[in-house]
Amino acid sequence: MTSRSKSLADYPRPNVAVDIAVLTVAEGALNVVIQRDAEGRASLPGRFIRERHTVEQTVREVLELKLGLSPDHVRPHLLAVFSDPDRDPRGWTISIAHAVALPNVGLSGVIGELAPVTPTGRLASGEELLYDHAEIIAAATDTLRERYEDQADPDDLLRPPYTLSELRQLHEAVLGRPLMRDSFNRRVKPLLEPQLDADGKPATRIGGGRPARLYAKAAPTATFGWRLPSPRSEQDPGS
Incomplete structure (x- = not known):
């Protein structure tokens, strides 16, 4: 049946x-x-x-x-x-x-x-x-x-041009943890293009200290190559 x-x-x-x-x-x-x-x-x-x-x-x-x-x-x-x-x-x-x-x-x-x-x-x-x-x-x-x-701001949450500090603060907000400033700057700079003013000089922004260089993404799909370290991970690699 x-x-x-x-x-x-x-x-x-x-x-x-x-x-x-x-x-x-x-x-x-x-x-x-x-x-x-x-x-x-x-x-x-x-x-x-x-x-x-x-x-x-x-x-x-x-x-x-x-x-x-x-x-x-x-x-x-x-x-x-x-x-x-x-x-x-x-x-x-x-x-x-x-x-x-x-x-x-x-x-x-x-x-x-x-x-x-x-x-x-x-x-x-x-x-x-x-x-x-x-x-x-x-x-x-x-x-x-x-x-x-x-990646450096892959979803374009930050409107260019921006300073390295502004970009790092964005990543810290997304990741929910602090990042080492110098390490972050070393990794992100090769992926960014320094901006120029109307006279062809480096564009800067003054924000409470000395003028800071302005950047925009040069290669949207480029990657850091490895995950971003937090201060704890750099200070204590074995933890």
Whole structure:
């Protein structure tokens, strides 16, 4: 006796959503954009995929309708699929999570609020998020930090031209730890192009001390070659 072949209608169908973690650096700290429901509970901006809509269309809808951002100028990348059957108490829901890092100046009109995150990707306030959105934020911050360990501002969070100190402070904010100034400067300088003023002389900026040289990225895809050390790792290599 042969078993009856099943049709698609015989299988359960989960809800499918797109959630986006928007990261930025503000006031010297890594932040994520959160939104609140009618009861004031925090979550990431997201949207269920409508019938006959693609994931890409839904990503654009979240950017435009939920965040007030131009989908033509923002390029979120696929982060991971979160599929724990119990992740959403409202019902079986799979989240196709995306992440994007944007300069703070580009988020002036964003729908939502900026919330600082810790080095482990949790909200610095200690507030809990709905569903498993804390896990999504942690994954997004992990991938962001991996890029910033290896490249000079790969997501262009800092508008050029900038000083070496400004660039190091940006990396410290993303990585969540202090960096050795001299070591950072040695590693980053080969990847930067010194800027010139209208007279062809080195462009500088005065910020509380002697004038500091201004730079911009010379090779956007170039890497440091190894991870950036913190003061502790340089002082105590065996730790």
